Amino acid sequence: MAEPEGLRHAAIAWLEKRTFDRQISLTRDQIGDFEWDGKPFRLIPSQQGIWKPRGFEATLSIVTTFRAPGQKRPYDDEVGADGLIRYKWRGDNPLHHENAGLRRAMVLRLPIIWFIGVGGAPPEYQVVAPVYLADEEPEKQQFILAPLAEEDFAVESLEDGIAVPALKRYLMRETRVRLHQPVFRSTVLRAYENHCAVCNLAHPELLDAAHIVDDSHELGTPTIGNGMALCKIHHAAFDRRFLGIRPDYTVEIRQDLLDEVDGPMLRHGLQDLHGKPLMMLPKAKRDRPDNDKLAWAYERFRTATVADVA
Structure with a gap:
């Protein structure tokens, strides 16, 4: 069959709704719930990394497999200096049907x-869509991907495949928002089993993947060891240095907040946590907060004053 008109956009809209606008990852079974014209329609390949359904003229989806920290992926996809992502060919034959798609x-x-892929059992996948192919670098056997909204995608904005400076900054920002942040969120929340590390709240819609070291800092890498699952209030309290976490995973509350008299939210939500251990940590030690990063953030908390965070 030829590609049904409107299927791509319908699939992307369905995935956006199904993931609560990229807030959660999905298993293959959950992705398999998509239907077109009243019948199930497969959106993700069963094995290979590039999926072009029978009869389609062009690729519908691609997959990047999960690898635990320190493990090498089958293909070295990376972000280039222009802020765009490089996605490797299948093999080294430019005419391979998957590369042609x-x-x-x-x-x-x-x-x-x-x-x-963001890990899990069964495996879960973060959805990044739409993604457009902006160019190809055959000498490096790779395509250039742009994770942009349809209205923002314009090949004419590229000069010989390289983004001009103003667009480069925009593309880097969009790559972070549309690619790195959702993947970081999914991997961190999965490691914490969708529970807040501080209070154990178990509603992923109310949780964030918090950076221990700000992502603007050179130490602030988007890795699980630099992340914690925190509910909205404890994320804000951590970022504003009302709440600190020692390298031994003990919670501290800033002294002026301990001295403050207010309602039950302050008392139970923050003050009562002072001196208590984190309520949730990843089972895998490799996924737990990096001690050096915690020490950096704790020192920043310990030396903070009201004026610093006002």
Whole structure:
């Protein structure tokens, strides 16, 4: 069959709704719930990393497999100096049917879906969509991807495949918002089993993946060891240095807040946590907060004054 008109956009809209606008990751079974014309329609490949359904002219979706920290992925996808993502060919034959499908999506400017593995059992995938193929670098055997909204995607904005300076900053920001932040969130929340590390709240819609070291700092890498699952209030309290966490995973509350008299939210939500251990930590030691990063953030908390965070 030929590609049904409107299917791509319908699939992307369905995935956006199903993930609460990229807030949660999905298993293959959950992705398999998508239907087109009243029948199940597969959006994710069963094995290979590039999926072009039978009869389709161009690729519909791509997959990046999960690898635990320190493990090497089968293909070295990376972000280039221009803020765009490089996605490796399948093998080294430019005419391989999967590479040809990606090339056709590039020529037709069709949006594709990117499923990025974030771990779990069964495996879960963060959805990044739409993604457009902006260009190809055949000498490096790779395509250039742009995770942009349809209205923002314009190949004409690139000069010889390289973004001009103003666009480069925009692309880097969009790559962080549309790619790195959702993947970081999914991997951190999965490691904490969708519980707040401080209070154990178990509603993912009310949880954030908090950076221990700000992502603007050189130590602030988007890795699980630099993240904690925190509910909205404890994330804000951590970022504003009302709440600190010692390298031994003990919670501290800033002294002026301990001295304050207010209602039950302050008392139970913050003051009563002072001196208590974190209520949730990842089972895998490799996923727990990095001690050096915690020490950095704790020293920042310990030396903070009211004026610093006002």
